[in-house]
Amino acid sequence: MMILGSGLLALIAVSAFVIVRTDDVTNQIIALSFYGLLFALLFFIFQAPDVSLSQITVGAIALPLMVMLAITRMKHRAELNSRQEKKP
């Protein structure tokens, strides 16, 4: 159990570094989902099931959803702007 916990902590440290070095935002969302899943597993192994349930729902549903909604809205606005600039 301790070996599993230490391995998971090492994997989390590596994932954190990979996420900050990813430059494309859409790729970062996928990496962030994976990072959230690792955290849910970590909370479960360290005997915190309530927090693990919170992290699963939030890290897999809510957080990537919020970031993707923001990116979708920005892309939509960019498309509208480019269409308006093409008209006159």
Place this chain on the structure above:
Amino acid sequence: MSERRRLLLFLFGAVGLAAIYCTGIRNLPPFGDYRGPYGDVIAQLAVYQRHATDTVNAITYDYRGFDTLGEEFILFSAVTGVALLLRPDKEERKRRNQQQSNPASFQDRAALSETVQVLTTALFGFSILFGFYIGTHGQLTPGGGFQGGVIIAGAPMLLYVAENFEAFRRILSHPLIELFEALGAAAYALVGFVALAVGAPFLTNVLPLGKTGDVFSSGTIALISACVGVEVAAGFMLVTFEYLREILAREKNEED
């Protein structure tokens, strides 16, 4: 400031922080050796004092209920901030009044397979039921208002995936959602005032405690959990709707 200089300044600060931090944690007890008294005291007493088997939820909504009230208000003000920031400004209202039709589509969507549509629409009801189960059984097993609320709020996204935009827009733009969000936040404070009315300090557990292991047990913990669940679900649905407002309006124009 150029990027190299910014990075050098950061490295300088980071090395200093790391040095001070490592000196500081050398004197902590080793990992796995928990010495503090409070955790043991609460773990031994919570089941008998509050008739709740989930100690973490008993702490969240009862022993440290005032902190959770503050966190819920953070959530409420963040949702209000999003609604204020993303409200339609003058340009958007002008664009919506002109009702221009857009011949080119936003994304060249391939036709969605019927399997996906049927499956996601069927999972919608199941998700709502599961969210209610988690939200109401917080005092017995891991769960509670926060988790249940997020699950319920994530369920309408299944309708968006199934491309049922009309149902999605009708659910999310319903005026009851704003009402429930405000009611959920207010009800938590009102439960605290009920305790004041009986003569006990604010947010004391004054309702009958019931039998341990029942769903209707542990007094105000279940009630507060339900209020928080309602508020979190409505808050997330409101935030989703604010972000998708103009995309949904455009889909409605295309379908006309």
Place this chain on the structure above:
Amino acid sequence: MLDHYPYYVAAWIFLCGLYGIVRSRHLVHTVICLCILQSSTYVLLLAIGFRKGGYAPIFADISPGVVTVDPVVQALMLTDVVVEVTVVALLLAMVVKAYEKGRTTSPDDLRFMRG
């Protein structure tokens, strides 16, 4: 050193998040690095409350005399995880508005904000 292994991991994640914020070129990337910064506090809190051989503090299937881990820090983490997402939504709303007014997502190019 092995005794305090999770505390070092928490410090490493904190510094990674800070490094990402410093060299970020896209505002959404900055917000995501802020998320990672906050997750380092979860590792720290979890490590403080852990006890070797302790069970989870849920007494639905174990009797109340059993040795458990600390439930107080778990209560702190639980509300924090959900509230963080709403604050991220607020920050992203600000990013979206800055993009709509300034037509750019790079923090270096937001010239209209210079006072």
